Amino acid sequence: MSEAATLERPTTRPAEQVDVLIVGAGISGVGGAYHLKTQRPGTSFVVLESQETFGGTWWTHKYPGIRSDSDLHTFGYRFKPWTGTPIATADEIRKYMGDVIEENGLDRHIRYNHRISSASWSSAENRWTIEATRTDTGEPVVISARFLWMCQGYYRHSEGYTPEWAGMDRFKGRIIHPQTWPEGLDYTGKRVVVIGSGASAATIVPNMCDKAAHVVMLQRTPTYFRTGRNAIEIAEELRALQVDEHWIHEIVRRKILLEQSKFTDRCFAEPEKVKAEMLANLRSILGPDYDLDRHFTPDYRPWRQRIAFVPDADLFHGIASGKASVVTDEIETFDEGGIQLKSGQHLDADIIVTATGFHLNVLGDIDFAVDGKPLAFHDTVTYRGMMFTGVPNMVWVFGYFRASWTLRADLVGDFVCRLLGHMQEKGAERVEVALRPEDRDMPLLPWIDPENFNPGYLMRGMHLLPKRGAKPEWQHTQDYWAEKDIFPAIDLDGAEFVYK
Structure with a gap:
């Protein structure tokens, strides 16, 4: 744990202020930026990407023949038609993502070569303080954000397993x-x-x-x-x-x-x-x-x-x-x-x-803290695989194993924009999820049932992931066909949502 992670606010320089900070400019981060731009006009946001350009996995991997193993009609965004062959090369996917960035003016929001070291939540300020370093210059960067949107993927880009x-x-x-x-x-x-x-x-x-x-x-x-x-x-x-x-x-x-x-x-x-x-x-x-x-x-x-x-x-x-x-x-x-x-x-x-395979990366290898206390995600319970008990103003994008990742990225994008709008309507500065009275005795289980899905990378890193509950709302169901209807119908005033 770095010393920075135990601090509620930086001491080096005034922090830049934004409404939303998106971590990662891969398929999820670019999609998230689009949804904010189109669904929440006027929301200030930045996207921090550790690599020198956008693309995530499609930039990291350069082995012969690198291609998707999901069809691009569903791996592509719902808002931009895919017109090529269903299984596409990395270059074709990055071209498609580049078009999304250019067509929607997202480039001015994305900052490359920014490696985040810590993210600290302050209940006194109801904000996240993100500390990063520009890997091209070594310059420290501090940003204060009302909301944190984790789109960094699920494996460590710097080294494989x-x-x-x-x-x-x-x-x-x-x-x-x-x-x-x-x-x-x-x-x-x-x-x-x-x-x-x-x-x-x-x-x-x-x-x-x-x-x-x-x-x-x-x-x-x-x-x-x-x-x-x-x-x-x-x-x-x-x-x-x-x-x-x-x-x-x-x-x-x-x-x-x-x-x-x-x-x-x-x-x-x-x-x-x-x-x-x-x-x-x-x-x-x-x-x-x-x-x-x-x-x-x-x-x-x-x-x-x-x-x-x-x-x-x-x-x-x-x-x-x-x-x-x-x-x-x-x-x-x-x-x-x-x-x-x-x-x-x-x-x-x-x-x-x-x-x-690869090393499972839980939330970007970032040192997280809430009010000065180190945050251990494996001690939290997940809400629908995207929020965590006791972690305010943060949503995580984790896609599907049996369907295209982007399907869930789009669903989560809609949810985040709706949640931000709901907070604005309520005048709330903070939201987190909490187990309801009827959930107190609910069995807590590993992130996913190994009898259902058990690849090596997931089994090696299961101890790092949040717990799931025995009820559908407290787990990542992996069922897009159901979630496409469930997510838009989530009651944001339900007892599991706590606003302040």
């Missing part, structure tokens, strides 16, 4: 994490091993195939994948009919969301049938003799972990062509020439990519 394997220091080649991909890496003719089986690995492997001598995807356990054309037929048909793009965007979003909801329900209701369908699709590409049971048949039901979409099945065509292969095994040790597996097999490698 790489397990410690024996012998890593002996390896004579390069070990690279996708999050810190070196610029200009030449892998022509190189033997590459990609450790991992998630969306990053499924993207990197086919995109390195053409230049590398061979690419191996090394996984400890299999993952479910869905494949399909990188196109949406109804969107193509509507464009051929010259239907307005805003109509197309809304129609396609609704169609995708309904299909996603039905698919998720089927994963719970008939998991074996869904599994058989997904595996049959892979077998049609890999052939009848390929060992699907070993390499692509997980031992858990579909959607207990995230299912990556592989556009045009490029990963599987790479395997079928012989340019790539999959090895399902455990690592014994690294050595000078590659990886020795527990089965006795040796994987020769010049480059090893550790697509092994």
